[in-house]
Amino acid sequence: MPDDGGDGWGDKSNTQEIDEGANDDYGDLRLQSGTPCIDAGDNLALDPAMYMTDLAGRLRFVDDLFTPDTGNGASPVVDMGRL
Numbered sequence: 001m002p003d004d005g006g007d008g009w010g011d012k013s014n015t016q017e018i019d020e021g022a023n024d025d026y027g028d029l030r031l032q033s034g035t036p037c038i039d040a041g042d043n044l045a046l047d048p049a050m051y052m053t054d055l056a057g058r059l060r061f062v063d064d065l066f067t068p069d070t071g072n073g074a075s076p077v078v079d080m081g082r083l
Contacts (some may be wrong), residue, residue: 002027030056037080038064043073 005023012020031037046060054060063069063076071077 002029031079031081033066036070038067039069039075039077039079040071041078041080042071043078046078 003025005020005025007020007023009024010021012018043061048061051060060078061076069075069077071080
């Protein structure tokens, strides 16, 4: 579970000597099985030649056989929010 470390999220601009964001734990924010965001993105919003993988190095265009394609484009449909 995400945890703000007890001092709110991120660094506060009025306390430059303290980094309140240093203890933020955003947890595992990757899409979990069964989420409606899987296969629900817009293939036309990405140039596959430039964005074949996400920031974790995983392929963006992967068909989840257990999730209906609800996004825009031919299968495999990119997941929503995958950067």
